[in-house]
Amino acid sequence: MKSNLKNKKGNFKNVPKEIYDFWEKSGFFSADLKSEKEKYSLLIPPPNLTGELHLGHAMQHSILDAVARFKRLQGFDVLLLPGVDHAGIQFEATFDKFLAKKNLSKRKLGREKWLEEAFKFKDEVYKSVSSTWRFMGLSADWKREVFTLDEGPKLAVFEQFKTYYDKGLIYKGPYIVQWCPKCNTAIEDVEMEYEERKEKLYYLKYGPLTLATVRPETKFGDTAMAVHPDDKRYQDYIGKEFEIETLAGRKKMKVVADSAVDPEFGTGVIKVTPGHDFADYEIGRRHNLPILQAINKEGRLTELAGKYAGMKVLEAREKMIPELKQKGILLKQENYVHNVAVCERCKSTVEPLISEEWFVKVNDLAKGAISVINLDKIKFLPKNYKKILVEWLKNIHDWCISRSLWWGHRIPVWYPSTSLRISDPSTHSINSGSSTRSARSGRVEEMKVSLESPGEGWVQDEQVLDTWFSSGLWPLSTLGWSVGTGPVSRFPPVSAPPQSGVRADRNPSTTATRAENLMFKRYFPWDFEISAPEIKYLWIARMIMISQYFTGQIPFKTMFFHGMLRDLLGRKFSKSLGNGIDPVYLIDKWGVDATRMALYTYSIPGRDGRVSREILDERGKNFRNFATKIRNITHFVIDLKPDSNSEVSRQTRPITLDVMKSGRQENTSEVSIADDKWILDELSKTIRTVTKHLENLELHLAVEEIYEFVWHKFADRYIEESKSNRVKVQPTLEHVLKQVLILLHPFMPFLTEELYQKFEVKRESIMQEEWSSSR
RNA sequence: GGGCUCAUAGCUCAGUUGGUUAGAGCGUCACAUUGACAUUGUGGAGGUCAGAGGUUCGAGUCCUCUUGAGCCCACCA
Numbered sequence: 001m002k003s004n005l006k007n008k009k010g011n012f013k014n015v016p017k018e019i020y021d022f023w024e025k026s027g028f029f030s031a032d033l034k035s036e037k038e039k040y041s042l043l044i045p046p047p048n049l050t051g052e053l054h055l056g057h058a059m060q061h062s063i064l065d066a067v068a069r070f071k072r073l074q075g076f077d078v079l080l081l082p083g084v085d086h087a088g089i090q091f092e093a094t095f096d097k098f099l100a101k102k103n104l105s106k107r108k109l110g111r112e113k114w115l116e117e118a119f120k121f122k123d124e125v126y127k128s129v130s131s132t133w134r135f136m137g138l139s140a141d142w143k144r145e146v147f148t149l150d151e152g153p154k155l156a157v158f159e160q161f162k163t164y165y166d167k168g169l170i171y172k173g174p175y176i177v178q179w180c181p182k183c184n185t186a187i188e189d190v191e192m193e194y195e196e197r198k199e200k201l202y203y204l205k206y207g208p209l210t211l212a213t214v215r216p217e218t219k220f221g222d223t224a225m226a227v228h229p230d231d232k233r234y235q236d237y238i239g240k241e242f243e244i245e246t247l248a249g250r251k252k253m254k255v256v257a258d259s260a261v262d263p264e265f266g267t268g269v270i271k272v273t274p275g276h277d278f279a280d281y282e283i284g285r286r287h288n289l290p291i292l293q294a295i296n297k298e299g300r301l302t303e304l305a306g307k308y309a310g311m312k313v314l315e316a317r318e319k320m321i322p323e324l325k326q327k328g329i330l331l332k333q334e335n336y337v338h339n340v341a342v343c344e345r346c347k348s349t350v351e352p353l354i355s356e357e358w359f360v361k362v363n364d365l366a367k368g369a370i371s372v373i374n375l376d377k378i379k380f381l382p383k384n385y386k387k388i389l390v391e392w393l394k395n396i397h398d399w400c401i402s403r404s405l406w407w408g409h410r411i412p413v414w415y416p417s418t419s420l421r422i423s424d425p426s427t428h429s430i431n432s433g434s435s436t437r438s439a440r441s442g443r444v445e446e447m448k449v450s451l452e453s454p455g456e457g458w459v460q461d462e463q464v465l466d467t468w469f470s471s472g473l474w475p476l477s478t479l480g481w482s483v484g485t486g487p488v489s490r491f492p493p494v495s496a497p498p499q500s501g502v503r504a505d506r507n508p509s510t511t512a513t514r515a516e517n518l519m520f521k522r523y524f525p526w527d528f529e530i531s532a533p534e535i536k537y538l539w540i541a542r543m544i545m546i547s548q549y550f551t552g553q554i555p556f557k558t559m560f561f562h563g564m565l566r567d568l569l570g571r572k573f574s575k576s577l578g579n580g581i582d583p584v585y586l587i588d589k590w591g592v593d594a595t596r597m598a599l600y601t602y603s604i605p606g607r608d609g610r611v612s613r614e615i616l617d618e619r620g621k622n623f624r625n626f627a628t629k630i631r632n633i634t635h636f637v638i639d640l641k642p643d644s645n646s647e648v649s650r651q652t653r654p655i656t657l658d659v660m661k662s663g664r665q666e667n668t669s670e671v672s673i674a675d676d677k678w679i680l681d682e683l684s685k686t687i688r689t690v691t692k693h694l695e696n697l698e699l700h701l702a703v704e705e706i707y708e709f710v711w712h713k714f715a716d717r718y719i720e721e722s723k724s725n726r727v728k729v730q731p732t733l734e735h736v737l738k739q740v741l742i743l744l745h746p747f748m749p750f751l752t753e754e755l756y757q758k759f760e761v762k763r764e765s766i767m768q769e770e771w772s773s774s775r
Numbered sequence: 776g777g778g779c780u781c782a783u784a785g786c787u788c789a790g791u792u793g794g795u796u797a798g799a800g801c802g803u804c805a806c807a808u809u810g811a812c813a814u815u816g817u818g819g820a821g822g823u824c825a826g827a828g829g830u831u832c833g834a835g836u837c838c839u840c841u842u843g844a845g846c847c848c849a850c851c852a
Binding site (some may be wrong): 038047201211212213214215218226262265266269270271272277278279280336340384385388391392395533534536537564566568569570571572602604606607608609610611612614615618619621622623624625628629631632633634635636637639640663692693696698700701704707708715716719720723745 | 778779780781786787788789790791799800801802811812813814815816817831842845846847848849851852
């Protein structure tokens with residue numbers, strides 16, 4: 001039954017594919033909408049299309065699957081729903097790299113063609129990775145798999161946008177954003193990393209004052225100088241204007257007083273560059289300063305920089321130094337070490353600048369989420385994440401939802417083509433950012449919110465929505481929910497345009513309108529959701545806000561944050577560090593079940609684990625040996641059972657637990673085994689404990705408990721002692737073994753199915769067995 | 776700077792609401808074993824539970840402080 005498939009194209013050694021196919025074909029993974037059973041629903045966090053599966057995913061999937069299988073055995077109608085995320089920037093970068101190899105580019109293809117190719121590429125990527133997503137044995141309802149760009153989610157996302165828009169929660173405006181010049185898009189705080197850099201601190205003469213800066217090239221965007229209001233040194237200068245030499249002409253600048261200035265830093269004077277610094281932007285807003293754009297979206301200086309225009313930031317900085325020196329503006333420089341924000345994905349330096357972006361006002365949404373969290377409707381594991389999330393929600397700032405990408409849900413806003421807007425204005429009024437529906441030059445812009453074109457003469461907004469805008473809606477959109485009519489779906493009928501290679505048939509939301517309503521009614525809210533802690537703000541907080549806002553309900557009842565697996569130095573696994581451990585390596589070496597077991601020992605909520613290849617090998621080996629042990633137990637109990645014609649074994653095979661308990665008591669005097677009662681008691685104690693641990697989602701404890709029972713009680717003691725009295729105890733042996741397999745099935749699904757099939761009296765699959773409710 | 780977490784055997788870690796003699800796996804030492812066993816079994820060594828103080832009849836567990844390690848968030852002109 002065990003296969004030894006070559007490890008390529010999604011086939012793995014040590015993954016018994018026949019068993020998996022048998023399960024899937026038999027429909028054991030499918031939720032049954034019409035079932036009388038109580039439902040239990042689990043939402044699989046959609047993996048990124050491009051991301052290969054790493055240990056974290058393997059652990060996440062193992063946990064999800066154990067819970068799902070446990071609940072199935074307990075008699076629930078389980079929905080374990082898989083999905084895929086289009087992963088905006090990440091996919092787009094991967095795809096563009098792929099295109100570059102074929103000497104193609106966005107520019108050459110144009111948007112429409114590019115998207116067409118992107119969807120093809122997506123299908124290919126999906127094909128090559130989808131089998132890996134099953135390799136942990138995930139018992140997911142694949143027929144219901146959803147992709148974030150499918151028609152259903154697409155409509156739900158649109159309605160989300162429209163609702164916000166109609167309620168005045170969406171606005172568009174010039175705003176300071178973190179801009180990645182390489183990805184050519186605004187990115188969020190959470191998408192940045194910090195890198196320590198050794199740079200220089202330059203002391204520059206600004207009129208009568210001297211100030212320190214690491215970024216002299218932003219000089220061209222300065223609109224003021226600032227000092228701390230209490231700084232005695234500069235009281236006389238506050239409010240006065242001075243003429244400053246900028247290297248691109250002279251201009252007048254005011255000195256403002258602002259408490260954001262640190263009097264201890266440098267000279268206690270700063271230059272204010274509201275267009276290219278977050279703190280300066282805030283100062284600018286407080287003092288109503290104009291904003292100048294000195295750096296454009298490619299990271300080059302604008303015409304404001306005079307002869308330095310067109311240069312990249314670092315180049316300009318270098319070239320400016322001699323002139324600054326020569327003109328006596330640069331007084332001195334010091335070495336300075338500080339952290340610089342870089343783009344998490346491409347590692348280029350992030351450039352704060354002013355850009356026209358879409359925002360969602362999240363205050364009200366956050367309030368809703370806070371109240372529902374405070375009502376303890378969601379069980380957080382670990383508990384303290386509740387507080388952490390609430391704190392973050394209290395200090396939340398508006399959510400920039402637009403991205404200058406092509407891959408994603410395009411912003412469903414249309415403008416009349418006659419009023420084509422000028423892009424990249426070099427100045428903005430800082431206050432228009434707060435007004436709804438972008439006012440520019442005092443004129444209210446005409447626009448329509450619509451998924452399809454409103455007709456001739458309208459052009460759609462160029463940007464797409466932040467990936468998390470759709471991810472945040474995931475608990476709803478996966479179940480075919482849509483805004484307009486609440487839980488009653490109004491998805492279009494089957495004839496959804498087969499546009500862009502999305503397989504409409506794979507997405508039930510486009511095919512079974514009515515069924516989808518029932519899906520939402522039945523399976524929402526989700527019983528279980530799992531996530532890495534690092535996306536608790538990006539994703540988890542937003543799912544709660546959005547779900548609460550649109551349905552008045554929590555998205556999930558239990559939120560399980562697993563820990564992060566790190567290397568022995570405590571660092572995250574990452575491609576750039578090259579410290580990753582491929583789960584496929586472990587599976588090939590120790591088998592999928594053993595790998596799962598190894599990962600369960602790290603599945604404690606909120607607890608990080610430090611691992612190395614050696615450590616995981618050790619655990620893999622340990623549980624491989626455990627699997628061997630069970631295989632041998634089964635060999636002994638079933639294959640080497642005493643002659644089946646013997647009277648005792650024939651008459652007792654279908655015996656029940658109670659009969660065995662009472663029937664055996666009197667007969668033990670000459671038997672070396674102390675008592676069957678002992679092993680049966682131990683068994684029911686184990687069942688009780690394992691059940692409790694599983695209910696509490698303490699998988700590591702459940703695993704430990706089973707391990708202890710199987711190896712040290714059942715095998716080492718009971719089986720050893722049974723050898724002298726084999727015929728008599730055969731029914732007990734079989735009974736205990738079967739119970740052990742059922743107990744272990746959530747954790748080691750393949751092995752337990754394989755061994756279960758050896759029983760003469762059995763069901764079609766171990767998945768149809770019942771979890772013993774022994775008290 | 777704000778928040779959070781951790782420190783238990785050589786290593787990686789368990790240890791539910793405080794309650795006998797602090798556990799597991801691997802490693803290590805001794806012995807046994809071709810056995811249902813890709814070896815496995817039996818037994819041993821190894822811990823001042825980071826340190827100090829406190830609450831308590833009782834603290835690895837609760838409180839305070841110290842030290843060390845790490846993570847998240849913000850700021851870094």
